Amino acid sequence: MLRITNTHTGKKEPFIPLEEGKVRMYVCGPTVYGLIHLGNARPAVVFDAFRRYLEYRGFKVTMVQNFTDIDDKIINAANAVGVDYKRYADRFIAEYWVDAHLLGLRAANFHPRTTDYLPEIIDIIQRLIVKGHAYVADGDVYFSVKSFPRYGELSNRKIEEMLSGARVDPSENKRFPLDFALWKAAKPGEPSWESPWGNGRPGWHIECSAMSMSLLGESFDIHAGGNDLVFPHHENEKAQSEALTGKPFARYWMHNGMLRFSGEKMAKSVGNIFNAREAVMRFGRDAVRLFLLSKHYTSPIDLSEEFLQDSRKAARRVRDTLKRAQNAGIAEKFVKADPWVMEVESRFEEALDDDFNTPVAVSLIFELVNILNTALDNNDEERAARAYDLIVRRFGPVLGLFDLQEEERKRADEENLFDSVMNVILDTRNHLRKQKQYELADQIRDKLEKLGIKLMDTPQGTQFTLDADG
Numbered sequence: 001m002l003r004i005t006n007t008h009t010g011k012k013e014p015f016i017p018l019e020e021g022k023v024r025m026y027v028c029g030p031t032v033y034g035l036i037h038l039g040n041a042r043p044a045v046v047f048d049a050f051r052r053y054l055e056y057r058g059f060k061v062t063m064v065q066n067f068t069d070i071d072d073k074i075i076n077a078a079n080a081v082g083v084d085y086k087r088y089a090d091r092f093i094a095e096y097w098v099d100a101h102l103l104g105l106r107a108a109n110f111h112p113r114t115t116d117y118l119p120e121i122i123d124i125i126q127r128l129i130v131k132g133h134a135y136v137a138d139g140d141v142y143f144s145v146k147s148f149p150r151y152g153e154l155s156n157r158k159i160e161e162m163l164s165g166a167r168v169d170p171s172e173n174k175r176f177p178l179d180f181a182l183w184k185a186a187k188p189g190e191p192s193w194e195s196p197w198g199n200g201r202p203g204w205h206i207e208c209s210a211m212s213m214s215l216l217g218e219s220f221d222i223h224a225g226g227n228d229l230v231f232p233h234h235e236n237e238k239a240q241s242e243a244l245t246g247k248p249f250a251r252y253w254m255h256n257g258m259l260r261f262s263g264e265k266m267a268k269s270v271g272n273i274f275n276a277r278e279a280v281m282r283f284g285r286d287a288v289r290l291f292l293l294s295k296h297y298t299s300p301i302d303l304s305e306e307f308l309q310d311s312r313k314a315a316r317r318v319r320d321t322l323k324r325a326q327n328a329g330i331a332e333k334f335v336k337a338d339p340w341v342m343e344v345e346s347r348f349e350e351a352l353d354d355d356f357n358t359p360v361a362v363s364l365i366f367e368l369v370n371i372l373n374t375a376l377d378n379n380d381e382e383r384a385a386r387a388y389d390l391i392v393r394r395f396g397p398v399l400g401l402f403d404l405q406e407e408e409r410k411r412a413d414e415e416n417l418f419d420s421v422m423n424v425i426l427d428t429r430n431h432l433r434k435q436k437q438y439e440l441a442d443q444i445r446d447k448l449e450k451l452g453i454k455l456m457d458t459p460q461g462t463q464f465t466l467d468a469d470g
Ligand SMILES: [Zn+2]
Pocket: 028, 029, 208, 233
């Protein structure tokens, strides 16, 4: 039985979907005003993997992840470079897809954009006004927090606490400091849409309610995002949605911990890997995903170059072992689900059923890599084939790790020549060894080693590894 930490109750709870066998989930997506950084990549990778696990567990998952394509940040950034806000947002949606590919993120079932949901947003606001949960003030529309007594329930905050921290902008016409904007009256030079309250644009929170309820229904299973969104974004989404429908909005709220940048020195040194794209370019997809999945999703992660380097070395070790198994013909073998395979699978499932404990699942994969290496050393093909199958075909795809198809494609693109040249060198060296010209063969080995290419003579033939990790 899968259990997850529900922010709403603060407890680890059994996960029971509204409809048996089906999961409807909404993940708050990026505001598209720039390239995503590793902090944005964390929820994307974590909930991508979580969705894969739900599917592995047999659930039919409908996943929605939005693009916020209208927002102060987008308008300001677009103005700064002198382009229309829409062109600007389109550009960074396109960039997002580049990064999604680099990070190995599967597309959700729906990727709605805020500006495609204006009729739905306006309809919800209208109904909230009619029900007395919202009011119009000078072209703005605000949600009335006092009209929803359970406000604060999700983030576990008391109204008095929230009031003490509330800042009121004198230009706003709120009746109560915690009220929040559902609709903002148009300001000169800003993009705007027609509405019953005059031209304007939607507030941030209402868009997620409109997109999630339109695509998933008034009640759905999981609402997810970074824990910086719990308050006010998710608290507000919940209040306005439940005030509207009188039904529970999301049943489970899942939040990932933040990526931390502590200390100025570290901030400087991590400046260039902060960007998700650069991190993947420098360390590789598997390293970045390992880095993000090696800590429990609810915990914070400190961004460090060292941790990313270690992840890269670990990923390289796995790949070298998988390659060794492929060269030995292990990949083609068929594997029966014997008791050992079933035991390992149940350990994997136990870990991920326990609040999606990816650190334990990742360490299980490394354990299998060791088993695979030993089995290859001992020419134990049966065991090697079982371990290989579990890594590559069962567990890797759940965490989005060690995608060999991608590897093959990349190899075909880039590394083909290098591999061919290496094969020529290795063939020549083997030839020399057969002719007992060991001195020459050793010279080749030593010279390659100086270039960071290490040769290993194994029962399956000569292998090489690139020791570029320093
Ligand atoms: Zn949202």
